[in-house]
Amino acid sequence: MIQKHRRKQAAIVAGVGLGVAATLWGMKRWQALKQTPPVSPRSHHAGLAGYFQQVGDWRMFTRVTPNDDQGLPVVLIHGLVMSGRAMEPLALALARDYHVLVPDLPGFGASALPASAPIMSVDQQADVLWLWLQHNGFQRAIWIGNSSGCQILAALAVKHPQAVAGLVLQGPTVDRHARSLPRQLWRSWRNS
Structure with missing residues (x-):
């Protein structure tokens, strides 16, 4: 005992x-x-730059490729608990052919949330992206979203369809009918 x-x-x-x-x-x-700087040293050396800007109430950080092609820009949107830094390799891969912008969503990475809005809904984040796009001098873009960024881009496409010239959803979030951990583990095992 x-x-x-x-x-x-x-x-x-x-x-x-x-x-x-x-x-x-x-x-x-x-x-x-x-x-850590918002743009990784390796990406910065490869030509990726970054800047802060005030978009309405939000101080946002954006990474941009050196390609100033006058065509439609490609905008990469990160997922939850990430920043645009996760999208840097894709931005650099697309940089040869496209002008690529990678914002940090409000409250993620180097972008801040105002004290007046400490939590944002998916629709609010979509509205901020619309403002951000206009603030950067564009009316339309080709959008690529990862994970929860897909939800935000789907909301953007519904609320501001004029802003979406193309939409790529990479790894959208969980099926609403299978949100439990056991179901996700089962599907992961089955898919593997």
């Missing part, structure tokens, strides 16, 4: 220790990420 109690205490102490270590590691990584 005493041995069992000691093992239980040791397991609790080990669990708490791992939790504290993981928290400290996460805080250190978060601080390092906050110090």
